[in-house]
Amino acid sequence: MVPFQRDSTFVGREDILAKIREKLEQPAPQDHSRLALVGLGGIGKSQIAIEYAYRVREAAPQTWVFWVHASNAVRFEQAYRDIAAKVQLPGHDDPKADTLRLVHNWLCDERNGWWLMILDNADDDDVFFSADEDTGGTAQTNEATSQKRPLATFLPQTPNGSILITSRNSAAAFNLIGMHGSTAKVEPMGVEDALALLKTRVSISRSEEDDAKALVQALERIPLAITHAAAYIKTRAPMMTIASYLRLFRESEANQARLLDAKELRDLRRDPSIKHAVIATWKISFDQIQKTGPAAAELLALMSMFDRQGIPVSLLQGQASRLDFEDAVAPLLSFSLVRVEIGQQSFEMHRLVQLSTRTWLEANDQLDRWETESIRMLANVFPSGEYDTWAECRRLLPHSRKVLNYVREEREAALGWARIAINTGWYLFHMGEYAAAADFTR
Template identity: 40%
Template sequence: MAEAVGLAASVIAIVELSAKVAVLCLQYSTAVGNARADITRLRSRLADLDTTLQGVQHLLDTRNHQALATSRKLVDSLDGCTSELVQLQSRLDPGKGRKVMHRVGLRALKWPFDSKEFSDIVSNLERYKQTISLGLQIDQTTILLDIQQRIEEVSLQPERDLSMARKPCFSLPFERDPDFVDRPDIMTWIKDRYTSPVGRMALVGMGGFGKSQLAIQFAHHARDTSPQTSIFWVHASSKPRFEEAYRSIADNLQLPRRNDPSIDILGLVRDWLQREEAGPWLMVLDNVDDVNLFYPNSSAGRDGAACHPADENPAALGMQRPLAAFLPKRRDGIILITSRSMDVAEKLTGSHKAIYRIAAMDHAQALQLFRNKLEGDMDTNAAPDLLRALDHIPLAITQAAAYINRRAPRISVKAYLDAFRESDKKKGSLLNSDAGDLRRDETVSNSVVTTWQVTLDQIRRERPSAANLLSFMSFFNPQGIPEFALRDYKDDLADNLKVVKDDKDNDEFEDDLDCSFARAFGCLWSTIRIDGNDCFYGPCQNTFQMVNSRPGPPVRCYCHILIQY
């Protein structure tokens, strides 16, 4: 910095001195006729020197003065030039003597240099000018090359990133399941929605019904039919897992600045996927069960904003925002959601038409899945009964087959069925066995009981009164619970809390039923009509439910046995 200040001061001094000498030369050119050629020559050299120094001063006035590495080493040359100009000014300016000579009638000005002395002065000034000009040219060339390099980095690097990012990216952590059983109604619906102008669609159902397996199968299908489409898999069960998936996407796409600690990685990936250069893509959001991750309530959002300073870096601010803000929206981009929560699915898709409620398998599909998973010969007599006992739930079937495979030949299909029917305690033990599956998220249990527990915990978080109602039902034999007993329970609870009962209480009761069962698994009170008659729609039919009802007075509820675990 000191060198730059000294250089600037020297330049200013030389510019001022050259201007003064030029004025004196002008005076001599009108008074001394025999030296006009020398004076013109001197003025020309001074003008050249001034032009060169003006260029140096211009660069010093900009932010690039630190780049003048060569020019900053010319202080000695500038000092020599200054000394030369000081002596030249002193010789050309007679001072008071000029006025005295003018009063006595003598010639006021006389050219003070002989021919040789003047030639030396002009040569020195020319040498100083060339030295300064050469240093200036070197620095200007260096600056221009640096600018050119920066321009190339700005223009060419995005092209390299763009060419890499344009390549289709297949980021799916699961292989295709060789034992997969096609469920035509569901797959046809997904394919139709995928090819229609829709941005989002959701598969909603209870844990273990095959939502993720269907999504995996469709992702592989999308890759086979459209190789130019990028496929991304995002675990959305928690914010850290969501961010981890987005970081993986950024790495696979080799997005610029992805390793910058201050960058908002969620916003970076979202913004890229919203660009035309990203090409078509399919994103699977798996296990989107917590509505508060994607749509936190407004009070929590305000409180969170108040706790953090406004000048936090983008990465920190990004993690404070709801995850819904980071879901990309684009014409050629499709998001497939799997969720236990109808509430989350409705908010993310914005339309009931974009949601498919996943039921248990039909009997033929369940039988084929069991046959695919079972290593030995299948007992065709006992297998149908076992599948009905398992309610045709894909995860339960897979779990039962794995249990039998591990213990064969000691345990047969019939022996498993007998043990399953032996007691409720034995049934819970069998369904709580955790079978491995490489096509399931490693953080998600393969136990039917555990997946049910997750669902019940979710109901407890979303509406505690609905969870209390389920807990109350678990004290009864699961078959034939009178509906009036449930309503009396609600009324007794209101009496104990000294709450005035009115129509609003009945509405709340219906809301509890809806939240507990309809939102998560389909209609609570479910009947079908056969030949004009209402018939009981049991849990082993196409739609599996926690609770069913049999029409006709008195209305009775049928609670699934797993509610009691």
């Protein structure tokens, strides 16, 4: 019951597949096993799950494999109806049947054999843990289903089955796997695997090798971005080549947004309810965060205004308490939209996440607001440039260079901009960078 065909050119990810096997394929399991693949949208979680499902079917044909779309309650319940039909549960075609309970009981019965359930796109906690979840008008209206139970209670916890979860949201994934489950963080591909992925999608001559490697690096080795770029190049050949795509991509932020948001490209091996374009894919995470944590959405917007690396807590926290700040940043970490820099009180973003955030803000007429806010925040913390402030000036310099590209006419913003420029110029003057200092203070 895997609704996607196998990718015959699947490359890499053997370390993650090995971890899945280690956790889910115990020789004589005494306990139920769950593992969650977590990571950024488009990083390849579902593709890994598809490959693993086919490997299970090859190695153990007697094992049931069930694919459950988990993005909302309606799709979850439909998947359970599909399971009921597949295993020919008595009464499954009765409109009044309590399908969730029937399937749950069947899965719990060890006489029915081994099974693997893949819970795909389980990003929203409320889908599984809200007892009064609106299922969008499902047919069941009998007594059993009228007393709504959280959908998580219909996920069996028996040793004859295991559950593999894919989720952008590590907090939701943790709640689904419980204290005894495991997680595997899916990161961008290695350079060689990313290059191999590109080569499976578009023909690359020997003379194009360097450009191809530069392209996968520019796309931050994110599988969806790579396959999207390859499809764009392939559908526009021979006018579009690796070199010309790379040149356009490097030319401007506007070009990057346009190339990564081409909506006419489709992938038959992705859930059709999920957006295919790279920027549209991440918009799902942005919208989810805005719905559940407006403070987190505002923090993400602010962070996208600065240099993408080394964004210090001191620049972001403002007047918020430490606990309020921690609550705001937690969803961003959970959805892998930002990362904590090791050993630092600072954050970094993927370049493409930063671009997508800014594109999302522009589409919602919010870009000017956050450019203005970033000027205000940096003006409040950028020091005078005197000797005893040099370390802090050095840390904030990349953000000063970024923010001073924003030109605001409002009086307060203009004064803040001028203060940043003067202090930055004074620091650079002390550093002996006289030409740069003059540029800032001109």
